[in-house]
Amino acid sequence: xxxxxxxxxxxxxxxxxxxxxxxxxxxxxxxxxxxxxxxxxxxxxxxxxxxxxxxxxxxxxxxxxxxxxxxxxxxxxxxxxxxxxxxxxxxxxxxxxxxxxxxxxxxxxxxxxxxxx
Amino acid sequence: xxxxxxxxxxxxxxxxxxxxxxxxxxxxxxxxxxxxxxxxxxxxxxxxxxxxxxxxxxxxxxxxxxxxxxxxxxxxxxxxxxxxxxxxxxxxxxxxxxxxxxxxxxxx
Numbered sequence: 732x733x734x735x736x737x738x739x740x741x742x743x744x745x746x747x748x749x750x751x752x753x754x755x756x757x758x759x760x761x762x763x764x765x766x767x768x769x770x771x772x773x774x775x776x777x778x779x780x781x782x783x784x785x786x787x788x789x790x791x792x793x794x795x796x797x798x799x800x801x802x803x804x805x806x807x808x809x810x811x812x813x814x815x816x817x818x819x820x821x822x823x824x825x826x827x828x829x830x831x832x833x834x835x836x837x838x839x840x841x842x843x844x845x846x847x848x
Numbered sequence: 849x850x851x852x853x854x855x856x857x858x859x860x861x862x863x864x865x866x867x868x869x870x871x872x873x874x875x876x877x878x879x880x881x882x883x884x885x886x887x888x889x890x891x892x893x894x895x896x897x898x899x900x901x902x903x904x905x906x907x908x909x910x911x912x913x914x915x916x917x918x919x920x921x922x923x924x925x926x927x928x929x930x931x932x933x934x935x936x937x938x939x940x941x942x943x944x945x946x947x948x949x950x951x952x953x954x955x956x
Contacts, residue, residue, distance in 0.1 A: 734891070735891075762942060764942070764943075764944075766944075771857075771948065772948050772949075773852070773854075773934050773936075773946030773947050773948050773949050774892070774934075774944070774946050775946070776943045776944065776945070779942050779943070786942075787942070787943070822892065826942075836894050837894075837944060838893075839891050839892040839893065840891060841891045842891070
């Protein structure tokens with residue numbers, strides 16, 4: 732079956748614009764994660780959903796970042812009033828298990844490369 | 849706090865030579881350790897995890913709790929091993945903490 736997909740693959744925004752990044756997880760996967768990967772760095776955790784519930788948003792860098800997963804499948808990461816420091820690759824991952832279960836493999840999407848000018 | 853350190857940004861080896869990627873971690877407990885790999889133009893994917901103790905594509909990694917290390921090794925590197933490698937840690941919750949990554953180039 733299809734893996735995790737993300738759109739758009741590339742996004743260029745002017746400073747101050749709002750952007751929305753979409754993630755389609757593997758069908759039936761309970762858990763969904765967002766990571767931010769700055770140039771030359773490893774991915775850093777942003778937020779976690781179990782079905783439609785956002786159980787952890789401790790990694791979101793500011794209140795300009797907002798994520799949702801209203802029906803427990805597709806998720807959207809929204810960044811308001813983008814700044815240059817928001818330029819990064821945003822990765823989405825999904826997993827078949829929930830947070831209380833034994834760790835299960837996270838499957839990653841191709842990422843969205845955001846460039847803020 | 850949990851942290852993963854990969855001291856080498858770049859690693860270049862000749863085909864057929866051994867390769868070792870270093871990974872050290874800090875975590876107050878018993879973490880799960882992983883190696884993820886990203887080949888050119890492909891997505892990040894799991895290479896191996898310490899708990900399964902298996903060898904994938906000839907790679908092995910041993911968790912050394914005394915040295916808090918999880919180095920990745922392969923006795924004979926192949927050109928197709930050229931990729932970016934990330935060491936990652938999970939503290940038995942849902943989060944993965946990644947190192948900064950090591951770019952491996954295998955030369956013919």
